[in-house]
Amino acid sequence: MALLVSDKILVSEEEILWQAFKAGDRNAFSQLLKTYYPILLSYGVRFQQEKDYVKDCLHDFFVELWNRRENLDDVQCLKAYLLQSFRRRILREKSKDKWFREIADLDQEYCFEVQFNIETYLIENEVKHEHLQKLHTYLKKLSKREQEVIYLRFYEELDYAKIADIMSIKNHSAVNLVHEALKHLRNHWFLVVFASLFN
Amino acid sequence: MDHYSQFTVEDFVQDIYFRNWVLDKLSSEDKFWENWLSAHPGKYELIEQAKAIIIALEIKGIPIDPDEISEEIDKILADTSSGRVIPFYRRSGFQMVASIALLIGLSIVFLRNYQPQLLSAFTENLVKNTKEEKVVNDTNRPMQMQLSDGTSVTLEKNSVLRISKDFGNIQREVFLSGEAFFKVSRDPERPFLVHTGKLTTKVLGTSFRIKAYDSDKNISVSVRTGKVTVFKGTEKPETTRTFSEEIILLPNQRGVFEKEQEKLVKTLVDQPVLLNTPVKFQHFEFEETPVGVVFNTLEKSYGVKINYDAEQLNRCTFTASLREESLYEKLDIICETMQAHYEIADGQIMIYGKGCN
Numbered sequence: 001m002a003l004l005v006s007d008k009i010l011v012s013e014e015e016i017l018w019q020a021f022k023a024g025d026r027n028a029f030s031q032l033l034k035t036y037y038p039i040l041l042s043y044g045v046r047f048q049q050e051k052d053y054v055k056d057c058l059h060d061f062f063v064e065l066w067n068r069r070e071n072l073d074d075v076q077c078l079k080a081y082l083l084q085s086f087r088r089r090i091l092r093e094k095s096k097d098k099w100f101r102e103i104a105d106l107d108q109e110y111c112f113e114v115q116f117n118i119e120t121y122l123i124e125n126e127v128k129h130e131h132l133q134k135l136h137t138y139l140k141k142l143s144k145r146e147q148e149v150i151y152l153r154f155y156e157e158l159d160y161a162k163i164a165d166i167m168s169i170k171n172h173s174a175v176n177l178v179h180e181a182l183k184h185l186r187n188h189w190f191l192v193v194f195a196s197l198f199n
Numbered sequence: 200m201d202h203y204s205q206f207t208v209e210d211f212v213q214d215i216y217f218r219n220w221v222l223d224k225l226s227s228e229d230k231f232w233e234n235w236l237s238a239h240p241g242k243y244e245l246i247e248q249a250k251a252i253i254i255a256l257e258i259k260g261i262p263i264d265p266d267e268i269s270e271e272i273d274k275i276l277a278d279t280s281s282g283r284v285i286p287f288y289r290r291s292g293f294q295m296v297a298s299i300a301l302l303i304g305l306s307i308v309f310l311r312n313y314q315p316q317l318l319s320a321f322t323e324n325l326v327k328n329t330k331e332e333k334v335v336n337d338t339n340r341p342m343q344m345q346l347s348d349g350t351s352v353t354l355e356k357n358s359v360l361r362i363s364k365d366f367g368n369i370q371r372e373v374f375l376s377g378e379a380f381f382k383v384s385r386d387p388e389r390p391f392l393v394h395t396g397k398l399t400t401k402v403l404g405t406s407f408r409i410k411a412y413d414s415d416k417n418i419s420v421s422v423r424t425g426k427v428t429v430f431k432g433t434e435k436p437e438t439t440r441t442f443s444e445e446i447i448l449l450p451n452q453r454g455v456f457e458k459e460q461e462k463l464v465k466t467l468v469d470q471p472v473l474l475n476t477p478v479k480f481q482h483f484e485f486e487e488t489p490v491g492v493v494f495n496t497l498e499k500s501y502g503v504k505i506n507y508d509a510e511q512l513n514r515c516t517f518t519a520s521l522r523e524e525s526l527y528e529k530l531d532i533i534c535e536t537m538q539a540h541y542e543i544a545d546g547q548i549m550i551y552g553k554g555c556n
Binding site: 026030034037038041058062063066114115116118120135151153155178179183185 | 208209212213215218248252253254255256257258259260261263268271272274275276278279280364365
């Protein structure tokens with residue numbers, strides 16, 4: 001069926017999947033789980049290091065998704081949609097634990113941890129180089145938001161519009177967050193030394 | 200591609216193509232960046248910086264055991280199968296086993312009572328990369344069928360028609376590989392779309408024939424009645440097409456899409472047929488009739504525009520009684536009497552002649 005082999009149709013595979021899921025197709029649900037469960041799990045553990053806790057959240061998230069499937073909207077990008085909904089859920093779950101806090105409040109101080117390649121390298125090799133240590137300190141100082149934007153941009157390879165949606169921030173804020181972080185890094189010219197270690 | 204020479208380090212870091220090169224995700228044959236670098240030696244340092252940042256900012260993935268994931272997925276599937284929500288804190292090994300047993304039980308009941316195609320529809324679709332009902336004509340004869348909206352389709356041999364799953368909801372969508380004649384029930388609210396590879400045909404209610412065999416170099420759309428819009432583009436025509444790529448076809452016109460050049464041209468069908476016009480236009484008895492009137496009659500009968508230089512041909516008349524001849528044969532006869540000839544261009548007929556004395 002050469003007729004169907006075109007980029008556009010392949011892209012809309014996720015639309016087909018979503019429609020089938022909404023129609024109650026169990027195979028579609030199973031396919032959706034296989035594709036997106038790992039993505040959501042690895043995103044979730046950035047917010048909450050306890051993996052079992054994230055797994056429980058994901059369980060309830062997907063069960064609820066299934067039960068509400070008929071009322072769900074059509075989505076353009078399934079991955080971004082799921083990341084966004086799950087992000088909301090996990091932040092809400094966390095706020096329940098700290099019941100006295102407002103959600104908005106919590107969102108300001110939410111936790112998001114990533115470990116960059118370079119940090120792992122610095123730690124594992126106990127690098128004492130002064131410049132690299134400075135860089136390490138700098139990376140540690142990246143805000144949670146910056147880390148999350150970098151994660152979504154480079155690890156999940158999403159565009160800024162989707163990142164902005166997921167994090168409920170303005171499009172240009174997402175752009176700025178990445179640009180600022182990159183500009184800082186560029187000033188650390190000695191990164192070149194670091195990169196050469198990997199080549 | 201040389202917008203890259205304007206790129207800053209930050210731009211490079213964010214460019215997917217460049218990232219894939221740095222992270223070794225491009226195929227080894229792709230030498231674009233090596234070539235680009237040797238063409239822009241001045242950019243060496245900039246590129247090295249961008250590479251360094253990309254590598255430094257690689258995020259470490261969380262080690263996740265695939266078995267652990269499939270176990271979790273099974274739990275979710277089990278807890279949704281009965282249509283009941285079980286909070287996670289109440290799950291236990293026993294409940295899990297029970298729900299799996301229940302799932303199996305329900306599946307058996309379901310499979311016995313319902314048409315099995317329903318359940319397996321999606322799995323099958325994934326394999327075949329389709330989402331629709333599919334009709335294959337591997338017999339030796341054309342196949343007649345009627346769609347749910349009343350449209351009738353004659354599917355020629357060696358052809359496949361797939362009917363979109365939500366056919367008729369917003370629009371009526373089908374996919375054709377091969378050849379078919381469509382007589383579409385009129386419904387201006389829900390356009391009827393036929394997708395054939397890179398070409399889409401959109402109608403409201405007409406009849407037309409599409410020839411789109413995978414092995415052919417062309418896709419052709421021939422219109423019998425009504426008005427047909429043909430444009431390049433596959434799934435989402437409304438958002439991707441530009442108007443220059445769209446042509447409108449009238450009866451007896453044919454759109455030919457050359458797959459290789461992706462070119463869409465308008466011409467006429469091989470055998471233009473008479474339209475259902477008033478009877479007076481179906482009599483071709485001419486006696487010393489000015490050719491203008493003759494052409495006008497043909498235009499009305501076949502719905503095909505005939506262009507000629509009225510001033511030059513104003514003294515030409517035509518006498519003959521035409522009947523079963525095809526449009527082209529009729530034109531041949533007419534042209535011969537006045538030493539003219541005709542050509543087909545852009546779905547119209549052009550008459551070239553010196554005129555008569």
